[in-house]
Structure formats: C-alpha cells, structure tokens
Amino acid sequence: MTCSGKNVFTGTGIEIAFEQSIETLTSLENSSESYLAPAWIDLQVNGFAGVDYNDPRTPHEEIARSIRVLFSTGVARFFPTVITGPPQGMLEALRNLSRAKDTLAEGQAIEGFHVEGPHISGEDGPRGAHPRAWVRKPDFAEFERWQDATNGRIRIVTLSPEWPDAPRYIERIVAAGAVAAIGHTQANASQLSEAVAAGASLSTHLGNGAHAVLPRYNYIWEQLAEDRLVADFIVDGIHLPVTFLRVALRAKGVERSVLVTDAAAPAGCSPGRYRLGEVDVELTPDHRVVLAGQQRLAGSALRMDRALETVIRQGGVSLADAVRMATVNAAKAGRISRRQLGLVPGERADLVQFRFDPENKRIEIGATWLSGREVYRNSASAPL
Numbered sequence: 001m002t003c004s005g006k007n008v009f010t011g012t013g014i015e016i017a018f019e020q021s022i023e024t025l026t027s028l029e030n031s032s033e034s035y036l037a038p039a040w041i042d043l044q045v046n047g048f049a050g051v052d053y054n055d056p057r058t059p060h061e062e063i064a065r066s067i068r069v070l071f072s073t074g075v076a077r078f079f080p081t082v083i084t085g086p087p088q089g090m091l092e093a094l095r096n097l098s099r100a101k102d103t104l105a106e107g108q109a110i111e112g113f114h115v116e117g118p119h120i121s122g123e124d125g126p127r128g129a130h131p132r133a134w135v136r137k138p139d140f141a142e143f144e145r146w147q148d149a150t151n152g153r154i155r156i157v158t159l160s161p162e163w164p165d166a167p168r169y170i171e172r173i174v175a176a177g178a179v180a181a182i183g184h185t186q187a188n189a190s191q192l193s194e195a196v197a198a199g200a201s202l203s204t205h206l207g208n209g210a211h212a213v214l215p216r217y218n219y220i221w222e223q224l225a226e227d228r229l230v231a232d233f234i235v236d237g238i239h240l241p242v243t244f245l246r247v248a249l250r251a252k253g254v255e256r257s258v259l260v261t262d263a264a265a266p267a268g269c270s271p272g273r274y275r276l277g278e279v280d281v282e283l284t285p286d287h288r289v290v291l292a293g294q295q296r297l298a299g300s301a302l303r304m305d306r307a308l309e310t311v312i313r314q315g316g317v318s319l320a321d322a323v324r325m326a327t328v329n330a331a332k333a334g335r336i337s338r339r340q341l342g343l344v345p346g347e348r349a350d351l352v353q354f355r356f357d358p359e360n361k362r363i364e365i366g367a368t369w370l371s372g373r374e375v376y377r378n379s380a381s382a383p384l
C-alpha cells in the first residue's frame, strides 16, 4: 500500500510504501496539499463519544464504537485510563477493557492501560475530581492484581510522591515495565526528587490537579525545572491559561512536552450529564467537563486534533512541533516501541493524512491507518 502527501516534519512531498510497518519513503516532486504524519497517540483517555471506560459494565461494542470515533480524530493508539475507585471496581474496569482489547478488531489501538490514582493526594485541589473515599497509599500487591487482570498491560501509573512508600513503589513498578507518572500531588521538593531518582519520568497534566492557590515556589516549578521529567498537558483552551502554557513549553522545551486529551465520556457529545467512574459529570455548553452541579473540572471534552490546533494557536509552536508532541514524544513518554522515530522505515505504519489551514489553524483529518490498516477515511472531504 502507498499514500502520498507532504511530510509534516520536512514539508517536502513523499510517497510512503507500507504494510504493517513503513517500508520506504520516496521523494516526490509534486505532492498533494495534504500532510502525512505518524498518527496521534493519546496517553490518557478516560472515555470518549459517550462511552465510560471506568465502568466495568461498558459493553465491548460501545468501546469499539468509541475507538472508531477516536480514529476519526487522527488517534491510532491510546491508553484507556482508569481513575481512583474502589479496588474491585478498578480491577473489573481494567479486566473489561483488557478483554475488549483481546476480542475487538479495534482493540489493536489499545496500547496498554493507564491507571491514574488511587495513590494520589487526598487533599482538595490536587485530588481533582477523584473520589476522596478511595484514595489510598501505594500498594504493589494491588499493582500486581491490575497486571493479572490485564495480561501485564499496565503501562502508566499516575501517583503522588507525597506518600512515604512512594519511592520504593515507583522502583518496583518501573522494574515491572510501567511508567511512573507524577500527578494529583502536593509533594514537596525532596519528595519529588526522590521520586525522580526512583524512576518517575512523567508529569501527568502538569498545571492541573493542583491547589487553586499555591506558595510562590511550589511543586509545579519543581516539575518544570526537572529535566528528567517529560510533562503532558491538556491543551483545550480551558484547563491551562495561555501564559502558563507558554511558560511551561519554554521550560520543558518541545522535546519534553506531550499532548494528552484526558478525555472523558462526554468528549464528542452534546452538553448534558454523563458518568466518570463513580461520579456524575456534566458537559457544559462551553465545553467544560465538570463535576455535576459544581465548577471543578473532571476531565475534558477534548479531541486530539483540536489539542494540536490549540497548542499551535495558543502555545505558538509550529505544526511540526505540535505533531511531535502528539506522536514521537508521546511514544517515548509511554515507551511505545517502533513509534519513537517518526516517518522512518521500520516504524509501525500508524499514519494520518490531513489538511491544515494555516490561517485559521484548522486540521481536517482525511484518513487514519493503524499498523497499515485503514481505520478511518473522511468521505465528506474532497479527495486527498
């Protein structure tokens, strides 16, 4: 199979020949106006298109439908994310998702699982929308139960290093092949540096899941300054003020920055009430996902193509850099093999073809491939 367009990283015309992997890249004198890029990767998706991944009873055909909608946004690989809940509920949600991965054609898009919580801060503010009743200290035996339920597919765990046992826990999950991510935390400087020394390598949605009012020097600065931590950001125009986004991108540099959606079930839906694990959430007409009846944000209604547009518009980064933040950088942060180099022979043929309107910073997805299989084509748009 082949596809052609402009290489998003170089701007030059290319034809890509691929099976399951990219086989060759050939330069073209003239190419169409559409771009070719590695398909987007999303490290944090709680639900999408009305489907809640945190509910153990979510039917597999609903999970399949939500993944097809993700494909239409240019995402080919993602980490369904299970948040803080009762031990049995989290375990069953993970088991349900893992069975979906094994049985669905769309399951190939599930790269692994992200468990966000329950070993986070119990404090209002850093805890975010996670239910306080189920916050608990790090427990490696619980991690092993998650691994048993998912055939060892737990790949990211977000926790707070403020727990005394955090460094030892981080060492053990990293040794077991998971990425230890810092988030929903009020850890102090020494707790953060001990966590990094123990192997933590990622900051989860830095700037969110934090106190509304903070000391002048605080855990956000510490993580911004720590070059061993890659940071991911929810760039939906709602979660982060433009000035923080710009400062954070300068502090981390593009190479240490990753886009995530943190999408919840209402993403891609109309305003109204939805579920996120144990809690009721509401999608407001201005696209905020809040705890029902409150103002507290509880995930986003973001889709990754819109995140790219927003980081270009608000963060002042180039299209190529925005794509890096949603592809190769995410692959490195999530330790996804054969996705870390970009449009290079030998990489998995997860590809996206899209148009970009530089004036309005709009992306229109034309087609998405997952390991060489076309999983989405925009029939409404003109031929690409």
Ligand SMILES: [Zn+2]
Pocket (backbone or CB within 6 Å): 116, 128, 183, 184, 205, 209
């Ligand atoms: Zn969170």
